[in-house]
Amino acid sequence: MEFLQDPNVLYLLLMAGLWISATGTYIPGTGLAEIGGAALVVGTLFLLAQMATNWIAVIALVIGASLFFLLPLLKSEWERYAIGGLALQAAASFFLFAEASVSPIWIVLSLIVAWAYHRTILRSVLRQRRTLSSTQKDEFLVGERGRVMAAIEDRGTVQVHGELWTARSRSRLESGAEVVVTGQDGLELHVEKAKRQEAD
Numbered sequence: 001m002e003f004l005q006d007p008n009v010l011y012l013l014l015m016a017g018l019w020i021s022a023t024g025t026y027i028p029g030t031g032l033a034e035i036g037g038a039a040l041v042v043g044t045l046f047l048l049a050q051m052a053t054n055w056i057a058v059i060a061l062v063i064g065a066s067l068f069f070l071l072p073l074l075k076s077e078w079e080r081y082a083i084g085g086l087a088l089q090a091a092a093s094f095f096l097f098a099e100a101s102v103s104p105i106w107i108v109l110s111l112i113v114a115w116a117y118h119r120t121i122l123r124s125v126l127r128q129r130r131t132l133s134s135t136q137k138d139e140f141l142v143g144e145r146g147r148v149m150a151a152i153e154d155r156g157t158v159q160v161h162g163e164l165w166t167a168r169s170r171s172r173l174e175s176g177a178e179v180v181v182t183g184q185d186g187l188e189l190h191v192e193k194a195k196r197q198e199a200d
C-alpha cells in the first residue's frame with residue numbers, strides 16, 4: 001500500500017499513536033488507550049524502518065512529544081517547561097526522512113492540535129484529578145484490590161492502582177498477599193486480606 005510509504009501519513013500515524021498513549025496516561029482505565037497507542041507507535045516504527053529514516057530525529061520527536069504531555073502530569077510547576085518539548089517535536093519533524101520531507105502544513109497543524117488537545121481536554125482532566133476532595137479519594141479507593149509489597153504487622157506497604165501506600169491491617173499479611181482496601185486515613189490505607197473470589 002503506497003499511502004503507507006507517504007511521509008505525511010507516517011508522521012500523522014506516529015503522532016496519533018503518541019496522543020492516544022498520552023490520553024491513556026491522563027485517563028487511566030481499561031488500558032485500551034495505552035495498548036492501542038503503543039501498537040500504533042510500534043506499527044509506525046516498523047513502517048519507518050522500510051524507508052530512509054533519520055532515527056535521531058524520530059527519537060527526538062518522541063522525546064519532545066512525551067515531555068510536552070508528561071511534564072504537566074508529573075508536576076504542575078513543570079507545565080511552563082512543557083512548551084520546550086513541543087519545540088523539540090517541531091524541530092525534529094522537519095528531519096524525519098533522508099530522501100523526503102513532511103509537509104510543513106501538517107507539522108504546524110499537528111502542533112496546533114497537540115497544544116489545543118492538551119489545553120482543552122487533558123489539562124481539564126488533570127485539574128479534576130488534582131482537585132478531588134479527600135472524601136472522593138476515599139470513595140475511589142475503598143473496595144479496590146492491591147498487593148502487599150512489604151509484610152504487614154500492624155503497618156506495612158501495599159500497592160494499589162500502581163502506587164505504593166502505607167497500610168494497616170488487623171492481622172498479619174505476608175508480602176505478595178492480595179488485599180482489599182476497607183478505608184483510608186489521610187495517606188494511610190486500612191486493608192484486609194482479599195477473599196478468593198475477590199482476588200480472582
